Amino acid sequence: MREHLTGLTAQNMAFTDCVKPTDQPAEKKGMKRKNWRNRIGFLLKTNSPQSIMHPKRHRSQVPSGDEVNQWAQSLDKLLSHKYGKAAFRIFLKTEFCEENIEFWTACEDFKALKLQKDMTSKANKIYEEFVKNEAPKEINLDFHTKNAISQCLHEPSESSFLVAQRKIYCLMENNSYPRFIHSDLYKELCAASKGEGKYIQS
Template structure:
């Protein structure tokens, strides 16, 4: 894991990526803990008809100890691992800021489109869902970045969302990712991956 992550604690991290007042209430914290405990049970099951983000459906899979340890090496490594990304999504949902990873994923998908019609449609969909003011999953972007996206909506290119995607990526890497690696969720994943997590219930 990168040196700048050493010694980072959830108390010292700035919660700039998930700044929603309701998150700070004791009641919500209790709900969040319960939610991730329920979801981690599905993640760690070796056989389950349940699914997490449609990636786990009918897959008798359990992350190995090496898999889970590698997730702490870098944010890129975590996101490049299918189930590492799922675990990170669960964590973001527990913090009520899953819109960041959803936006990043939408931008990745956007770059796979080649036809102008598809790009225009997808670009406008991303704008409506994540960029415009009061969007249902609005991400934290500055005016200049938002304005550049607006200007490109009629003639989008593969790089139309690149600046915004990089900003959100950096936000997750510097804030949510260290908290994930130091979270109880990650610790339980490590324990379960070593074969000691049978007590975790779904």
């Protein structure tokens, strides 16, 4: 669902926020839970078909209990871990706001670029996909932030998306992240990391 912010028109308001679990019918919740269980099972299998049946033998391919517990310490801890970020993206997808982490990740990739031509190409791609009005994966940004980004597309710098990335990070940190940590998905991940998850045996 799209949240309505007081004093803003529908065209200029915050475009995409997460759908709250309470807003969804029980039937969809059940389908959603089945979907993320399948995705987590695939995530934990990685590239080895043996890692689920013999988790101790393939420990390096599955996040440990300590690692999964650390994800609850901060969003930064979660996003800095390969499997943590993947699990969070699965959760955001169930809440229909995976564009937030996709944008954040795209910004991280952008900051790693060195050549100006690569930065220009990537900046325009990010703008077209996430920032401009009615973009395919439009994120929750105010007019001034969007405008500042559009003004520097011809010659972007490492800091071109910094403000926007921080805003989306805060949005995830204050809304989606707490729900993720208290979700059944995260609880099952904790159990799976200790070899206790039921779906691991399937």
